[in-house]
Amino acid sequence: xxxxxxxxxxxxxxxxxxxxxxxxxxxxxxxxxxxxxxxxxxxxxxxxxxxxxxxxxxxxxxxxxxxxxxxxxxxxxxxxxxxxxxxxxxxxxxxxxxxxxxxxxxxxxxxxxxxxxxxxxxxxxxxxxxxxxxxxxxxxxxxxxxxxxxxxxxxxxxxxxxxxxxxxxxxxxxxxxxxxxxxxxxxxxxxxxxxxxxxxxxxxxxxxxxxxxxxxxxxxxxxxxxxxxxxxxxxxxx
Numbered sequence: 001x002x003x004x005x006x007x008x009x010x011x012x013x014x015x016x017x018x019x020x021x022x023x024x025x026x027x028x029x030x031x032x033x034x035x036x037x038x039x040x041x042x043x044x045x046x047x048x049x050x051x052x053x054x055x056x057x058x059x060x061x062x063x064x065x066x067x068x069x070x071x072x073x074x075x076x077x078x079x080x081x082x083x084x085x086x087x088x089x090x091x092x093x094x095x096x097x098x099x100x101x102x103x104x105x106x107x108x109x110x111x112x113x114x115x116x117x118x119x120x121x122x123x124x125x126x127x128x129x130x131x132x133x134x135x136x137x138x139x140x141x142x143x144x145x146x147x148x149x150x151x152x153x154x155x156x157x158x159x160x161x162x163x164x165x166x167x168x169x170x171x172x173x174x175x176x177x178x179x180x181x182x183x184x185x186x187x188x189x190x191x192x193x194x195x196x197x198x199x200x201x202x203x204x205x206x207x208x209x210x211x212x213x214x215x216x217x218x219x220x221x222x223x224x225x226x227x228x229x230x231x232x233x234x235x236x237x238x
Contacts, residue, residue, distance in 0.1 A: 004089065004090060004093035005093040005096045005097050005100075006097075008090075008093050008094045008096070008097035008098075009096075009097035009100055009101060011097070012066055012094075012097050012098050012101040013101050013104070015066070017062065017065055017066050017069065018062070018066075018101060018105070021058060021059075021061065021062040021065075021105060022105050022108065024058060025055060025058045025059075025105050025106070025108070025109040026108060026109060026112050028055050028058060028109075029054070029055065029109040029110075029112045029113045029116075030112055030113075030116055032051065032053075032055070032113070033051055033052060033112075033113055033116040033117040033120065034116065034120075036050065036051035037051050037117065037120040037121055037124065038120070042121065042124050042126075043124070043125055043126035044126060044127075045126075045127055045129060045130075045133055046204040047126075048117075048121050048124065048126075048128075048129050048133075049129070049133055049136070049137045049201040049204075050201060050202055050203070050204070051113075051117055051121060052113040052114060052117035052118070052121070052129075052134070052137055052201070053113070053137055053140075053141060053197070053200045053201035053202035054106055054109060054110060054113070054137075054140070054141025054142075054144060054145060054200040054201070054202070055109065055200070055202075056106075056141070056144040056145055056147075056148040056193075056196035056197065056199075056200050057148070057169070057173045057193065057196070057197075058105070058109075059102040059105060059106060059144075059145040059146075059148040059149040059152065060148040060149065060151055060152040060155075060169055060173075060193075060196075061152060061166055061169060062098070062101075062102055062105065062149055062152060063095075063098040063099075063102060063148070063149040063150065063151065063152025063153040063154075063155075063156060064152035064153070064155050064156040064159075064162070064165045064166065064169060065152075065156065065162050065165070065166065066098055066152075066153065066156065067094060067098070067152065067153040067154075067155075067156030067157050068156035068157075068159060068160055068161055068162040068165050069156075069162060070094075070156075071157075071160040071161075072160075072161075072162055087232050087233055088229040088230075088232055088233050091153070091157055091228060091229055091232050092225070092229065094153055094157075095150045095153045095154065095225060096150075098149045098150065098152065098153045099146040099147075099149050099150045100146075101149070102145050102146055102148065102149030102150075102152075103142060103145055103146045103149075105145065106141055106142050106144075106145030106146070107142065109141070109145075110138050110141050110142065113141075114134065114138065118134070136201065136210055137200070137201035140199040140200050140201055140210060140213075140214070141199075141200040141201065143199060143214055143217075144196045144197075144199040144200040144217065145200075147196070147217050147218060147221045148196050148217075150221050150225065151192060151220065151221050151224050151225075152169075153228075154221075154224040154225050154227070154228035155169070155224065155228075157228045157231070157232055158224075158227065158228050158231055172191070172192075172193060173193045176191075177191050177193045177194055180194075185206065186206050186207035186208075188203075189203070189205055189206070189207050189208045189213070190207070190208075190216065192217065192220040192221075192224075195208065195213045195216040195217040195220065196213075196217055198210075198213040199213040199214050199217055
């Protein structure tokens with residue numbers, strides 16, 4: 001299993017996909033801090049946490065595109081044959097590899113957010129960010145990133161289509177999830193995207209605490225992983 005994960009990690013971290021999402025993540029992190037701190041009122045602690053929060057949807061897309069690409073470029077079947085292992089085990093190793101690669105991207109994004117955000121927010125009115133507040137956002141962003149990348153791989157393995165997966169994920173994140181607030185103010189927090197952004201600090205959770213959001217996101221991830229592994233074992237790789 002370790003050898004499989006190492007091989008998948010090398011593939012994940014040496015592709016243009018990883019570089020593209022790393023660059024996208026850094027740009028989004030910097031833009032969020034600069035725009036959020038200069039153009040909006042950030043008075044509450046939760047507002048300031050939102051400015052330095054992570055973008056877990058970036059890691060979701062990273063895992064999705066990478067996993068679906070295995071089928072688009074027809075490398076999934078050769079990888080399974082070379083590995084000589086159960087296809088579910090190989091997919092699990094791929095998920096672990098993308099979780100680690102996504103964690104690396106999220107670490108860089110978090111470093112950029114804190115390096116830019118803490119000095120800019122120090123002059124804002126209201127209570128300042130304490131060490132615990134910063135740790136909660138940074139730690140939550142990293143956990144959300146790892147789980148989101150894993151979910152992305154699961155969804156990519158299920159759909160096997162990069163375009164459909166990306167479009168569907170974006171619609172879920174920016175259309176469906178926000179619309180749920182018309183049903184209930186807290187409904188969006190129970191979706192995978194909602195739980196991830198609460199955990200990362202981008203959304204001030206009213207129904208879910210930091211810990212509850214982490215548990216819910218982990219539950220969503222496990223459910224998708226199980227479904228993806230079962231489907232992988234039953235379908236043809238070609």
